Amino acid sequence: MSKIIIANWKMKLSVKESLSLTERLSLGLNTKNQVIICPDFISLSLIAFLKTKKTFFLGAQDSATLAKHSLTGEVSAFNLKELGVSYVILGHSERRLYQKEDDKMINEKIKVALEAGLKVVLCLGDNKQEYQAKKTKAVIKSQLSNALKGLKLKKDSEIIIAYEPVWAIGSGMAMGAEEANEIAEFIKTSAKKFIKKPLKVLYGGSVDKNNAQLFLKQKNLQGLLVGGASLKAEEFLSICNN
Numbered sequence: 001m002s003k004i005i006i007a008n009w010k011m012k013l014s015v016k017e018s019l020s021l022t023e024r025l026s027l028g029l030n031t032k033n034q035v036i037i038c039p040d041f042i043s044l045s046l047i048a049f050l051k052t053k054k055t056f057f058l059g060a061q062d063s064a065t066l067a068k069h070s071l072t073g074e075v076s077a078f079n080l081k082e083l084g085v086s087y088v089i090l091g092h093s094e095r096r097l098y099q100k101e102d103d104k105m106i107n108e109k110i111k112v113a114l115e116a117g118l119k120v121v122l123c124l125g126d127n128k129q130e131y132q133a134k135k136t137k138a139v140i141k142s143q144l145s146n147a148l149k150g151l152k153l154k155k156d157s158e159i160i161i162a163y164e165p166v167w168a169i170g171s172g173m174a175m176g177a178e179e180a181n182e183i184a185e186f187i188k189t190s191a192k193k194f195i196k197k198p199l200k201v202l203y204g205g206s207v208d209k210n211n212a213q214l215f216l217k218q219k220n221l222q223g224l225l226v227g228g229a230s231l232k233a234e235e236f237l238s239i240c241n242n
Protein backbone atom coordinates (compact mmCIF):
# COMPACT_ATOMS: atom_id res chain seq x y z
CA MET A 1 0.00 0.00 0.00
CA SER A 2 1.21 3.47 -0.77
CA LYS A 3 2.74 5.39 2.13
CA ILE A 4 3.14 9.06 2.95
CA ILE A 5 6.73 10.28 3.16
CA ILE A 6 7.35 13.83 4.30
CA ALA A 7 10.64 15.70 3.96
CA ASN A 8 11.05 18.36 6.63
CA TRP A 9 13.97 20.53 5.51
CA LYS A 10 13.62 22.80 8.56
CA MET A 11 15.99 25.79 8.16
CA LYS A 12 18.93 23.68 7.00
CA LEU A 13 19.29 24.60 3.33
CA SER A 14 20.03 27.79 1.41
CA VAL A 15 17.49 28.85 -1.20
CA LYS A 16 19.83 27.65 -3.95
CA GLU A 17 20.30 24.29 -2.24
CA SER A 18 16.52 23.91 -1.81
CA LEU A 19 15.94 24.58 -5.50
CA SER A 20 18.63 22.18 -6.60
CA LEU A 21 17.42 19.41 -4.25
CA THR A 22 13.90 19.94 -5.60
CA GLU A 23 15.14 19.49 -9.19
CA ARG A 24 16.94 16.28 -8.23
CA LEU A 25 13.90 14.90 -6.46
CA SER A 26 11.52 15.77 -9.27
CA LEU A 27 13.73 13.79 -11.66
CA GLY A 28 14.55 10.93 -9.29
CA LEU A 29 11.24 10.15 -7.60
CA ASN A 30 9.70 7.04 -9.04
CA THR A 31 7.26 5.68 -6.53
CA LYS A 32 3.63 5.05 -5.66
CA ASN A 33 4.28 6.58 -2.26
CA GLN A 34 2.96 10.06 -1.71
CA VAL A 35 5.97 12.32 -1.17
CA ILE A 36 5.61 15.76 0.40
CA ILE A 37 8.45 18.24 0.60
CA CYS A 38 8.43 20.98 3.22
CA PRO A 39 11.06 23.65 2.48
CA ASP A 40 11.40 26.93 4.37
CA PHE A 41 8.83 29.57 3.38
CA ILE A 42 11.03 31.53 0.94
CA SER A 43 12.12 28.44 -0.97
CA LEU A 44 8.59 27.09 -0.84
CA SER A 45 7.17 30.05 -2.70
CA LEU A 46 9.87 29.79 -5.37
CA ILE A 47 9.40 26.03 -5.74
CA ALA A 48 5.66 26.56 -6.17
CA PHE A 49 6.42 28.45 -9.39
CA LEU A 50 9.08 26.06 -10.74
CA LYS A 51 8.25 24.66 -14.13
CA THR A 52 9.78 21.24 -13.33
CA LYS A 53 7.48 18.27 -13.19
CA LYS A 54 6.10 17.96 -9.66
CA THR A 55 6.45 14.36 -8.61
CA PHE A 56 5.69 15.44 -5.04
CA PHE A 57 3.27 17.58 -3.05
CA LEU A 58 4.25 20.78 -1.29
CA GLY A 59 3.98 21.26 2.44
CA ALA A 60 4.72 24.15 4.80
CA GLN A 61 6.50 23.82 8.13
CA ASP A 62 4.02 26.07 9.96
CA SER A 63 1.13 28.50 9.47
CA ALA A 64 -0.47 31.27 11.52
CA THR A 65 -3.13 31.16 14.24
CA LEU A 66 -5.31 33.59 12.29
CA ALA A 67 -6.51 33.71 8.70
CA LYS A 68 -5.71 37.35 7.99
CA HIS A 69 -4.66 39.91 10.60
CA SER A 70 -2.07 42.40 11.77
CA LEU A 71 0.40 39.65 12.61
CA THR A 72 3.83 40.83 11.57
CA GLY A 73 6.08 38.08 10.26
CA GLU A 74 3.44 35.34 10.15
CA VAL A 75 2.24 33.34 7.14
CA SER A 76 -1.45 32.71 6.50
CA ALA A 77 -2.68 29.22 5.70
CA PHE A 78 -4.86 30.82 3.03
CA ASN A 79 -1.82 32.23 1.22
CA LEU A 80 -0.18 28.82 1.34
CA LYS A 81 -3.27 27.30 -0.22
CA GLU A 82 -3.29 30.01 -2.90
CA LEU A 83 0.32 29.07 -3.72
CA GLY A 84 -0.58 25.43 -4.34
CA VAL A 85 0.61 24.07 -1.00
CA SER A 86 -1.33 20.97 0.08
CA TYR A 87 -0.05 20.18 3.58
CA VAL A 88 1.11 21.98 6.70
CA ILE A 89 3.12 20.57 9.61
CA LEU A 90 1.78 21.93 12.91
CA GLY A 91 2.95 21.45 16.49
CA HIS A 92 6.46 20.28 15.64
CA SER A 93 8.44 19.80 18.86
CA GLU A 94 11.02 22.39 17.76
CA ARG A 95 8.26 24.99 17.55
CA ARG A 96 6.81 23.88 20.87
CA LEU A 97 10.28 24.20 22.44
CA TYR A 98 11.90 27.22 20.75
CA GLN A 99 8.86 29.27 19.70
CA LYS A 100 6.97 28.41 22.89
CA GLU A 101 3.95 27.14 21.01
CA ASP A 102 1.39 25.65 23.34
CA ASP A 103 -1.54 23.32 22.71
CA LYS A 104 -3.96 26.25 22.50
CA MET A 105 -1.98 27.92 19.71
CA ILE A 106 -1.65 24.63 17.90
CA ASN A 107 -5.41 24.11 18.18
CA GLU A 108 -6.01 27.59 16.68
CA LYS A 109 -3.53 26.93 13.86
CA ILE A 110 -5.21 23.62 13.02
CA LYS A 111 -8.63 25.28 12.80
CA VAL A 112 -7.40 27.98 10.40
CA ALA A 113 -5.37 25.56 8.28
CA LEU A 114 -8.35 23.23 7.84
CA GLU A 115 -10.58 26.18 7.00
CA ALA A 116 -8.07 27.16 4.30
CA GLY A 117 -8.29 23.64 2.86
CA LEU A 118 -4.82 22.46 3.88
CA LYS A 119 -4.18 18.94 5.12
CA VAL A 120 -2.73 19.08 8.61
CA VAL A 121 0.20 16.99 9.82
CA LEU A 122 -0.04 17.29 13.59
CA CYS A 123 3.16 16.39 15.45
CA LEU A 124 3.00 14.78 18.89
CA GLY A 125 5.82 13.49 21.04
CA ASP A 126 7.20 12.88 24.49
CA ASN A 127 10.58 14.08 25.71
CA LYS A 128 13.29 11.89 27.23
CA GLN A 129 12.23 12.33 30.87
CA GLU A 130 8.62 11.59 30.01
CA TYR A 131 9.66 8.53 28.02
CA GLN A 132 11.88 7.23 30.81
CA ALA A 133 9.14 7.83 33.37
CA LYS A 134 6.78 5.81 31.12
CA LYS A 135 4.52 8.82 30.61
CA THR A 136 4.45 8.55 26.80
CA LYS A 137 0.78 7.61 26.54
CA ALA A 138 -0.38 10.26 29.02
CA VAL A 139 1.62 12.97 27.21
CA ILE A 140 0.30 11.96 23.81
CA LYS A 141 -3.27 11.75 25.03
CA SER A 142 -3.10 15.23 26.47
CA GLN A 143 -1.37 16.76 23.39
CA LEU A 144 -3.89 15.06 21.15
CA SER A 145 -7.04 16.06 22.99
CA ASN A 146 -5.88 19.66 23.49
CA ALA A 147 -4.90 20.03 19.83
CA LEU A 148 -8.13 18.56 18.51
CA LYS A 149 -10.50 20.19 21.00
CA GLY A 150 -13.60 21.79 19.46
CA LEU A 151 -12.67 20.95 15.87
CA LYS A 152 -15.54 20.73 13.45
CA LEU A 153 -14.19 18.47 10.75
CA LYS A 154 -15.77 18.65 7.33
CA LYS A 155 -16.07 15.63 5.08
CA ASP A 156 -12.91 16.54 3.16
CA SER A 157 -10.86 17.77 6.16
CA GLU A 158 -7.76 15.71 6.73
CA ILE A 159 -5.56 15.43 9.80
CA ILE A 160 -2.56 13.12 9.85
CA ILE A 161 -0.64 12.48 13.06
CA ALA A 162 3.15 12.35 13.12
CA TYR A 163 4.43 10.65 16.27
CA GLU A 164 7.92 11.97 16.94
CA PRO A 165 9.59 11.14 20.26
CA VAL A 166 11.55 14.33 20.97
CA TRP A 167 14.62 12.37 22.10
CA ALA A 168 14.78 10.60 18.75
CA ILE A 169 14.75 13.76 16.63
CA GLY A 170 18.16 14.52 15.15
CA SER A 171 19.87 12.20 17.65
CA GLY A 172 20.62 9.28 15.35
CA MET A 173 18.71 7.09 17.84
CA ALA A 174 15.39 6.14 16.33
CA MET A 175 12.74 4.39 18.39
CA GLY A 176 12.28 0.68 17.71
CA ALA A 177 9.78 0.14 14.89
CA GLU A 178 7.60 -2.23 16.93
CA GLU A 179 7.36 0.19 19.81
CA ALA A 180 6.42 2.99 17.38
CA ASN A 181 3.76 0.70 15.94
CA GLU A 182 2.29 0.12 19.38
CA ILE A 183 2.16 3.86 20.10
CA ALA A 184 0.58 4.51 16.70
CA GLU A 185 -2.17 2.05 17.62
CA PHE A 186 -2.72 3.90 20.90
CA ILE A 187 -2.93 7.22 19.01
CA LYS A 188 -5.56 5.79 16.66
CA THR A 189 -7.68 4.55 19.55
CA SER A 190 -7.35 7.81 21.47
CA ALA A 191 -8.19 9.96 18.43
CA LYS A 192 -11.45 8.12 17.65
CA LYS A 193 -13.38 10.52 19.86
CA PHE A 194 -12.30 13.43 17.64
CA ILE A 195 -11.73 11.97 14.18
CA LYS A 196 -14.30 9.56 12.82
CA LYS A 197 -12.57 8.44 9.65
CA PRO A 198 -9.54 6.11 9.55
CA LEU A 199 -6.52 8.02 10.84
CA LYS A 200 -3.06 7.90 9.29
CA VAL A 201 -0.15 7.91 11.72
CA LEU A 202 3.46 8.55 10.68
CA TYR A 203 6.67 8.00 12.61
CA GLY A 204 9.44 10.60 12.77
CA GLY A 205 12.79 10.78 14.60
CA SER A 206 16.15 9.74 13.07
CA VAL A 207 14.59 7.89 10.15
CA ASP A 208 17.27 7.00 7.60
CA LYS A 209 17.71 4.71 4.64
CA ASN A 210 18.65 1.79 6.88
CA ASN A 211 15.63 1.85 9.20
CA ALA A 212 12.89 3.39 6.98
CA GLN A 213 11.55 0.07 5.68
CA LEU A 214 11.28 -1.34 9.20
CA PHE A 215 8.85 1.45 10.07
CA LEU A 216 7.00 1.26 6.76
CA LYS A 217 6.32 -2.44 7.36
CA GLN A 218 4.39 -1.77 10.57
CA LYS A 219 0.64 -2.21 10.41
CA ASN A 220 -0.25 0.99 12.26
CA LEU A 221 2.23 3.27 10.50
CA GLN A 222 1.19 4.86 7.23
CA GLY A 223 4.39 6.73 6.60
CA LEU A 224 7.36 8.75 7.79
CA LEU A 225 8.37 12.29 8.68
CA VAL A 226 12.02 12.64 7.73
CA GLY A 227 14.37 15.46 8.75
CA GLY A 228 18.13 15.02 8.30
CA ALA A 229 17.88 12.13 5.84
CA SER A 230 15.67 14.20 3.54
CA LEU A 231 18.43 16.74 2.90
CA LYS A 232 20.48 14.46 0.65
CA ALA A 233 18.87 13.52 -2.65
CA GLU A 234 20.27 10.00 -2.84
CA GLU A 235 19.35 9.02 0.67
CA PHE A 236 15.84 10.47 0.48
CA LEU A 237 15.22 8.90 -2.93
CA SER A 238 16.28 5.53 -1.61
CA ILE A 239 13.77 5.89 1.27
CA CYS A 240 10.93 6.95 -1.08
CA ASN A 241 11.52 4.77 -4.11
CA ASN A 242 11.85 1.50 -2.21
Ligand code: PGA
Pocket residue numbers: 008164168169170171204205206207225226227228229
Ligand atom coordinates in the same frame (compact mmCIF):
# COMPACT_ATOMS: atom_id res chain seq x y z
P1 PGA B 1 15.17 13.87 12.01
O1 PGA B 1 14.01 14.98 12.16
O2 PGA B 1 14.71 12.91 10.95
O3 PGA B 1 16.39 14.65 11.59
O4 PGA B 1 15.31 13.21 13.33
C1 PGA B 1 12.66 14.63 12.12
C2 PGA B 1 11.79 15.82 12.41
O5 PGA B 1 12.18 16.68 13.21
O6 PGA B 1 10.70 15.96 11.85
